[in-house]
Amino acid sequence: MYSRVQRKKKKINPYYFLLFFILAGIGGVIWFQIMDKKGHSEVQEVANTFIQVLEYKEYEKLGNVLEKQSYTSLDYTLEEVIDKYDRIFNGIKISNIHASKIEMEKVKNLGYELSYQLSFTTPLGKVENLNYKTKIDETDGKYLVKWDPSLIFPGMEGKDKVALHYKEAERGEIKDLFGNGLAVNEDFKWVGVVPLELGQGNEKDKNLQRISQQFEIPIEEINQKLNQNWVKDNLFVPLKIIESNKAEIMPGAAYQNIKLRYYPLKEAAAHLIGYIGKATKDDLDKNPNLSEGDMIGKAGLEKAFDKELRGNDGGEILIVDEQGNKKHEFQKVEKMDGDDILLTIDSYIQREAFKHLKGIAGSTVVMNPKEGGFMP
Template sequence: MLNKIFHNQIISRRTFLIGVGKLGLLSILASRMFYMQCIKKSEYTTLSDKNRISLVLVPPNRGQIYDTSGQLLATNKLCFRLLLDKNSQLSYPQELILINQILGLTQEQQVYIEKKVKRADRRMPVMILDQLSWEQIAIIEEYKHKLSAIFIDMGQVRFYPMHNATAHILGYIGQVNEQESRELPVSSRDFIIGKSGVEKYYEEELRGSFGYKQMEVNAFGKYIRELTQVNSIPGQNITLNIDAELHTKIEPYLNQYGCSAIVMNCRNGNLPILAISPSFEPNNFTKLSQEYWHSLINDPYKPLINKAVQNAYPPGSVFKIITILAALEAGITPDKVVYCNGTPALKSGFRCASRLGHGSLNMIGALKCSCNSYMYEIAKLIGANRIINMAKKFGFGTSTDIDLPGEVLGFVPSKKWKKSKLRLDWTLGDTLNLSIGQGFLLATPIQLVRFCAAIANNGKLYTPRIAKNTPNYTQIDINQEHLELIKEAMYQTVNSLGGTAYYSRILEEKFQFAGKTGTAQVQSKANANDDLSRQSISWERRNHAVFIGFAPYNDPQYAISVFVDHGGSGGRAAAPLASKIIQEILQKHG
């Protein structure tokens, strides 16, 4: 009897302990469930949705670009694309082989497609061919029964109606690279962005805002249905100050071996013309072949370079205006006379371009005839620092803040720079070189046209603008009488017999313009009598040809800069081109 009671007590105790244990475990389980379902509800809901819901970005329509009169310069055209869904069929490699065969793709195209497919995310279809022709579409449709992972879709492609004429202004677009994709709200390497020109500078405005779709996916990542969609916002349209009609007219005038022609409105800084040669076909970049790309980058005349803002050159004799202004500000009077007989200024050389000399000249005569000897004498009197400071006043060696990417700054040397960088002292020869725009000095064509506009508009240094914007300028602190003297000298350079641009003058009074020629050496002369402007020497050794000017003379509206790479003489190569362009723009807008 006692044994039975004792046995029952043990069972009851065990039952109790097991019950307590079960209750404890249930409590822990209940607590955990409460924690997960109530306290951590939002976090686990998110994790669940991530497994079940996929976000698909919807790219916006890119904004269009217009010229100043409303002519379309860049737009979007519908096109057909070939896409591959890697989730649709595991046999897609065989389908790719079939596509290669039926479309007759080149080895280059096949390698490109293989690389794209290999790195493509399974969650989104990958574009393997863009801008399909009607013939290609017909062939694909014929084999449609054998293609379950590959399908045709509609997309958009950028189109430039003006082709080469505005290529350096507008730039081109291309697929994002790895670095760019990290900076954008998109992981797809098929997304297109601006790579140069206005397309790149105004990328954010033109791109617009992405939309997205919430897609339900299965365990294999394949789309089942669309849950929600937020529409993308199209990019902004942009209107430029560029006159496309004028660009088309002057394109045949440009030297095809390297040339830039820029026209700036003297009253607001707008740029109706920024023409570069040689150019390229921007429409080819929407379906770029390696062959075309290599032809551009291996071209010795560098068609991809925007020579107006991305190349810096010795400005040559147009810089003599700075030397004269520095002399006037230093107190030297305009009637200062120097006798030029063509002999060297130093034992080491520094002759005038005129072998027989120019005779006695004052300041206006020195600029009109572009006399080196006059500048040498002036430079000896005032020193390098005054010339350097005047150059910086007019924006040399600094950014113009033009709304195009890749602008180079040019360069204004100094005694401190030469000592620290070259470990050499500044010499009198350096000062003489500087006075005529040679030596270490470098400037961009956009800096030159802004400088010329500032002369014409009494010292307003405008920010050059490709796209429409509020005018912005800095007023240069300079004596207005000195600027009037420079204008008179530039007028005589073009319109007075003996001036270096006399044979490019415009006889019609309302179109008369003023200017200054320049001839910039690219290498040292073999001897004192060597002429590096002659057409018989090799192109790469020949001098650069430069001209800056403004028109009309009595009421300046436009400034112009023309730079002909290795064109020889500024008076022979650059000034006639400037004269043609000035007449074109004044006939239309004057």
């Protein structure tokens, strides 16, 4: 007789299954949050690095943050992207770059969207709050910025370039009581040569000799300027500034117009009128509105009334296509020529007084014989 041992099956409480799924769900949420937080942190770091590259012009670091496919698909190499930033931002001397309103938004299944504003200063003045937008996607386990030319200036695309057309304000003139010039803008000429037009051999030597004698420029100085590294056969090489009426047509000689400050009374009014010169580093430090190469008053009335005389330069920054055709205007500032200053002195009397003093220290008083008053 066989005995049957019956085993009693244990029933699993269904609440255990419920608890398991709850714990698994919580764990999944926690894991997802950890991974999402890690991803967000990496995206934030890439965004911060990209913004820092822009603000500090560290374009050589762009390779660390840009997605390769985004620029190669537009027919750019990394070197070309770096060079494009350098040519534009350093080429036209953009400074004081500042980013603001930096925001990141996660886009479902599409990575992150980065938006920000840039403000900076160009040679024409301030540009404020330009809006930029791009994406940061994960590529091969690394978050990178998707690049296109609109991240340089909004509106740029393809092989677009940036062109700066600068319009220098004309300095105001200083005039006497009757409107005669005491400090004026006079037309002069650069005399120079274009190497290709000098000829060869003996012909070249003869032409250089004539230019040397006509304009009193040592032949050694001419040859020294012709041997500069930048000189090419078809480029104008300036030699000396001359008065416009002294320009003569002669083989090998070429001319370019230039406007310079001219003082008709020369020494007779130099102590009063003063002179202008290039802004020094100290001048630039004291006046943020000045730029390197600006001509400013250095002494006398030229210095006292420099702000009124100098005016404000203008120009325009354009976005142009690969052929140089204008697409649209990025920044435009109208130039404002300087104001003329009218004095109460009579230039004729000033010249005569200087002539009669003949270099002797002193002063002159001139009286109007008809009215009895003193002449200015």
